[in-house]
Amino acid sequence: MPSSPNFMYDNLSSNVQAGAVLPPNCAGTKAGCSSGSGAPSDGTYPYVWNNDGYDASFGITSRIFLDQLTPSGEPVSSLEVPNSLQSQSGSDELVTSFSSKSELALHLSTDGRYLTFMGYVAPVNTVDVSNSNTPGAIDPTNPVGQSFYRAVARVDRDGHFRFTETNAYSGNNGRSAILNNRNDQDIFYTAGNAGNGSNPQMDFVT
Template sequence: MTRLGSRLPTVRPLLTTTLTLVFLSCTALGSTLARAEGGGHLRAGHLFLSRAVYDGNAVSITAGVTQLPPNCTAGKCAPANAGSTYPRVFNNDKVDASFGVTAKIVLDELKRNGEHVQSLEVPNSTGRGVTANSDQMVTSFPSKSEIALNLSLDRRFVSFMGYLAPVGAIDVSNSNTPAVFDQTNPVTASDFRVVATVDENGSFRFTKTNAYSGNNGRAAILNDKQGANVFYTVGNAGNSQPNGIIIAAGAKVV
């Protein structure tokens, strides 16, 4: 596991977002997490909501031309039956059982009456100056397995899980992880799973893991009490049952 650096997020009002949205997970902010009342700070007692934002402009799929899954070998490919336009793009699961498209993660702060306060976009490949080596994270659209939100035990951070991959990548949620490779997996790519934390100031930190190869990490909670600094995570793994895949599944300490 490797802990990466932090990056301040982009703050965008909810009403300026024009892409397709799916609401996924919600938690209440704890009294220790949000103390400051200045602009950009998360406030205690508000709701924190995670969502995926599908960006069709970041996806390159042509019906009848693009072969799925990506980098497939002869005899194991099928032409896409839909282009990248939402929602028809997800009809491609008929020819690619692992089909999914990575998407931006946006975190919304809401008052308890539903009034929007602010939105934080998790750093991703569409951001200015973000390269393949930059700190970043995505979820998989339309998967609803990731980005469950949890307060840390010391109530100073919110944690959630996703992938180290660019926006618009195909089949990442079923890819292997670099150190746990399943030869039977029809998805040939390898992508780290990632645990992210965000603090009261909207700063993110990311931790890579090889757990959940072939599938996805579902949730993570940070134990940061009394000097501890570990994540407890849960998720699924594998398209088959080799030993490495079995070990990579279930509850983990990262």
């Protein structure tokens, strides 16, 4: 059956404090902070997106759901990807960035046993993750002064998840991943974008 990624913004006013200086930790970067008097709106939908005019890197992480549909588009089931709002998630968590929707392309592994996609290793409702640096690939000219891993998620037919972290795509997003696991290779091929500053991008990632 076809699958489709879905996401949900939690619509909490506390997600952003009106007047907050953004991006997070921007004062510690070479790029500095946005001009003006701070974020114009709190986290209430839809006004939260007014903050994009103040902070060009603006986005908020949100939960991911994998929806299973019939060929005619009727819903069958929905599977929530492990995240920080689930007490059992521990360190195994993945989110998308709302409203940036460049990530979450879905692919089947080459043997057809796993579904794969990419996201961010960060708590739900965190600001500006999609333009953050990745650990070990820090661009000091990026105005977002925090770092989070990107990761590839693989899920089997029973809903069991496994995550593989990477510091690729620093400053931007990993968009797509496919697992080549024929002949026990277990190799991910990924695509994405990098950079949110003025420095050349890293040549080596892990």
